[in-house]
Amino acid sequence: KNQVEQSPQSLIILEGKNCTLQCNYTVSPFSNLRWYKQDTGRGPVSLTIMTFSENTKSNGRYTATLDADTKQSSLHITASQLSDSASYICVANQAGTALIFGKGTTLSVSS
Amino acid sequence: GAVVSQHPSWVICKSGTSVKIECRSLDFQATTMFWYRQFPKQSLMLMATSNEGSKATYEQGVEKDKFLINHASLTLSTLTVTSAHPEDSSFYICSARDSGSRYEQYFGPGTRLTVT
Numbered sequence: 695k696n697q698v699e700q701s702p703q704s705l706i707i708l709e710g711k712n713c714t715l716q717c718n719y720t721v722s723p724f725s726n727l728r729w730y731k732q733d734t735g736r737g738p739v740s741l742t743i744m745t746f747s748e749n750t751k752s753n754g755r756y757t758a759t760l761d762a763d764t765k766q767s768s769l770h771i772t773a774s775q776l777s778d779s780a781s782y783i784c785v786a787n788q789a790g791t792a793l794i795f796g797k798g799t800t801l802s803v804s805s
Numbered sequence: 806g807a808v809v810s811q812h813p814s815w816v817i818c819k820s821g822t823s824v825k826i827e828c829r830s831l832d833f834q835a836t837t838m839f840w841y842r843q844f845p846k847q848s849l850m851l852m853a854t855s856n857e858g859s860k861a862t863y864e865q866g867v868e869k870d871k872f873l874i875n876h877a878s879l880t881l882s883t884l885t886v887t888s889a890h891p892e893d894s895s896f897y898i899c900s901a902r903d904s905g906s907r908y909e910q911y912f913g914p915g916t917r918l919t920v921t
Contacts, residue, residue, distance in 0.1 A: 730912075735896070735917065736915060737809075737898045737912035737914045737915045740911070740912075783849075792851050792854065793851070793910070795848040796848060797847065797848045
């Protein structure tokens, strides 16, 4: 069964701290792995897209990693800001078909 | 970057009426657009895939006669919720695949539908 699992479900950190979100996927055939940020009441915004041949990709303070062998990905946020409070969604693209979404990790950054 | 807009951003309608939601790709052409529904604290659920000039493909369990999708141009897709009921209240999000990009898919800001 094609699915994406994320952990933790929710996370609270202090402003300025780093954090890492995890994603495991079982999607075949696999095309690419995406991380999106979704603010409450808004549509998802793309952070990174990685194909199976890419190990890491950065977008500002966001760094995503991908291990296609173990089918794991992580999203590392450096020096968190209050505006980072959002839901972070891991999405696996099954080749030739639609996106498979994880349930997301809700991040709360407090001052 | 590429922008996808949705209109309206929120709508309240009475039970039994129909509501149309527009999804536009503003600076790129999208041969394929997707419609999602998202309930509170849940992930996006794909409702249907629409290709310009052809009939939409609906996911299992989604009533095609209730959720009418039209993709008449390369920049516009519409979702019409017919005979809306309170259980149709949800957050509807569209996304558009850039025809010139292999992977990229851009999401709209969403439309909050409340049926009273």
